[in-house]
Amino acid sequence: MENGYARPVEGIYVLVDLQKMEIIEFDDRKLVPLPPAVDPLRNYTAGETRGGIDRSDVKPLYIIQPEGPSFIINGNYVEWQKWNFRIGFTPKEGLVIHCVAYVDASQGRRLIAHRLSFVELVVPYGDPNDPHYRKNAFDAGEDGLGKYANSLKRGCDCLGYIKYFDAHFTNFTGGVETIENCVCLHEEDDGILWKHQDWRTGSSEVRRSRRLTASFICTLGNYEYAFYWHFYQEGKIEAEVKLTGILSLGTLQPGELRKYGTMIVPGLYAPVHQHFIVARLNMAVDSKPGEAHNQVVEINVRAEEPGNKNVHNNAFYPEETLLRSELQAKRDCDPSSARHWIVRNTRTLNRTG
DSSP states (O other): OBTTBOOOBTTEEEEEETTTTEEEEEEEOOOOOOOOTTOTTSOOSTTSOOTTOOOTTOOOOOOOOTTOOSOEEETTEEEETTEEEEEEEETTTEEEEEEEEEEETTTEEEEEEEEEEEEEEEEEBOOOSTTGGGOEEEIIIIIOTTTTBOOGGGOOSOOSSOEEEEEEEEOTTSOEEEEEEEEEEEEEEEEEEEEEEOTTTOOEEEEEEEEEEEEEEEEETTEEEEEEEEEETTSOEEEEEEEEEOOOOEEOOTTOOOTTEEEEETTEEEEOBOOEEEEEEEEOTTOOTTOOOEEEEEEEEEEOOSBTTBTTSOOEEEEEEEEOSTTTTOOOOOGGGTOEEEEEETTOOOTTO
16 A cells, blocks of 8 residues: 555555545446557657558659748747737747737828737646546636647648747746747748739739748647648738647557547547647737737628519628627627627728728
């Protein structure tokens, strides 16, 4: 007996109160045999057999920029295609984008956001069986996305001309810890941005889309999360998260199936679970320090009621709702109404008013 726990005998666990010498918990967990080690799909390393998957017919694909990149770097300050911002990094959030602005030909430098980051990653498991019912990770708050970021010297998903940024933060002893090549910055071709062919004149015009991507990857237990901030030439910012890595598994008795998971090989199953990713967007559209002229507007597409305004019963329109408080802004996604949100400055007008 060690620390109040009895050694397992034939899969039986006993919890004993050593002061009263009473059994307070009894659990027959039944030993489960693991899958055989000869399974050819067991491991993911390059030297293992992967079930006959062959990619030798893929020819080399080169991404080159013989004249260098289109971005300019000055310390942590980045300029690219009218965009400018600063690269930051924290142990909790990982990559943080500061002071995002766009240089407008008529209005000059226009501030868009004070700060962009991912602040939490919640992973609840839906399997009520032991030990999976205890899994409900808050990966940023409990561990930290930045602390477990990868050094991309050992493998990077970026191609082309790459600028790397190191990350520096204090560790639990008060010292400085550095993750080299932690943030990747590079340009990507993004397919067609705009195209039109005029059948009257026979002319055809096409514009390619290029984007600037700042990214980092962190390993949290069994999963890898790749976080991306994309900046586009047409003035769009896009946040993207890719999930990869391996699964957190449970064992099955021979012939057993689980309602709350999926069997991936005989004897092993992956419990059902979800990933909720929380972004923090400190918007400041066309704002100056001390100003508060931004508002959040919700847009829903509505079908017009039949009647004098909708004689042919085909009318629909976008309906705006101003969200005046954080409590009111607690909303659900609604794909059926094409629900989306706009952050706008009430003092800034475009040429259509």
